[in-house]
Amino acid sequence: MYVVIRGNEPAGSPAVLLRDWLLSGEGQLVVAESGFVGYQPTTRSSTAARTAEPDRAAQALTADNTAQSLGNNQWKWTVFLKGDLRDIEGIKCVEYTLHPTFPNPVRLVCEPGNKDRPFGLSATGWGTFTVGIRVHMKDGSHQDPKHQLKF
Numbered sequence: 001m002y003v004v005i006r007g008n009e010p011a012g013s014p015a016v017l018l019r020d021w022l023l024s025g026e027g028q029l030v031v032a033e034s035g036f037v038g039y040q041p042t043t044r045s046s047t048a049a050r051t052a053e054p055d056r057a058a059q060a061l062t063a064d065n066t067a068q069s070l071g072n073n074q075w076k077w078t079v080f081l082k083g084d085l086r087d088i089e090g091i092k093c094v095e096y097t098l099h100p101t102f103p104n105p106v107r108l109v110c111e112p113g114n115k116d117r118p119f120g121l122s123a124t125g126w127g128t129f130t131v132g133i134r135v136h137m138k139d140g141s142h143q144d145p146k147h148q149l150k151f
Contacts, residue, residue: 061081077123090137093119095108130147
């Protein structure tokens, strides 16, 4: 599914409202639960980058995970953020909310760590679930993407 709108579409129009909702944490969750792939930022030409909306940078943040089987239906996984370097550098901390069966299910990561898996959180477990994520930006704003853990 692609969403394309005119560059001069007025703020508050149905097309802009739909686009913004689809890019929100709630919209991305609906997209993922429907079996579609969520928004994946792409590299734009310098001309497109100059005309992009400057206040939407943090909405390009998405989450992904890696997983490695440990045998006996156990998995070691890492959930992390994806986005443009500028967006990643704007992050202060990431708060992950795991399944309530985990000890200390709310965990805060405030160091970027691995550049290939920034603000990653690793754990082990046997089942998938939706990881709640609150991205606290340095400018005081936040994003609330969710991520369905995949093995």
